Amino acid sequence: MVYLTRVEHFNAAHKLFNPAWDYEKNEQVFGKCANENWHGHNYELYITVKGNPDPDTGFVVDVKRLSLLIKEHVIEKVDHRNLNIDVDFMNGQFCSTENLAIGIWNQLSPHLPDKVVLHCVKLYETPRIYVEYFGV
């Protein structure tokens, strides 16, 4: 079994807030991240898949194909977007990095080629903050 990782990146705006709470409560819980008019990040996305190298190619997966799948199903939907407003797969969810990683997993996993298994979605919100989601 070999783990293979493709790194992509996108920029997006978001804010953290709970619509069931008033402004003060949101600011108390989410601090500056609750700023009404949004803020934003350069997200770095690490997609790790696992599998055995194909005997004919030596590849777990053709990384060019993996890159195109990530671009089509994830990057095209989130890059230069407002995560709270513009992204269909985040509708009705809090746009935390945790939830975004889960959303990206669900976007991508159905489209991977046979015999290639998604292992980890690792998502950096800033160079110092990241989350990992393993699908369970």
Next chain:
Amino acid sequence: MNKKVAVFRREHFNAAHRLFNPDWDDATNTDVFGKCALPNYHGHNYELEVKVVGEPDPKTGFVMDLKKLSDLIETEILGRFDHKNLNLDTEAFKNLNPTAENIAIVIHDLLRPHIDEKMDLQIRLYETPRNFVEYPA
């Protein structure tokens, strides 16, 4: 003998913005600014490097006390821009397109009055890890 030394302080802030020219229609803005013109904003982790150049003070050995520079950046820059929408939440970009170029000029002009005029000041601003600008050039 020239004993000028450059000292640097690195800081960072996150902000939303969009690039557009209000004098142009949507098609022209999209043509020029691409995805950066999308109406609901996007955002960046900005990395800021502030460079001060001068001769060390003989009494302290400092070009500039970096703690004071840090506090100055915190007050003048991060307090204004961190976790804000540059287009909507800041005076500086009410009527100025918040490109990395313009942000660097604005940061320079906000800091300049607070730094000894004998010192040179230069701003380097990273909008992404691969896109950055410097002012003055």
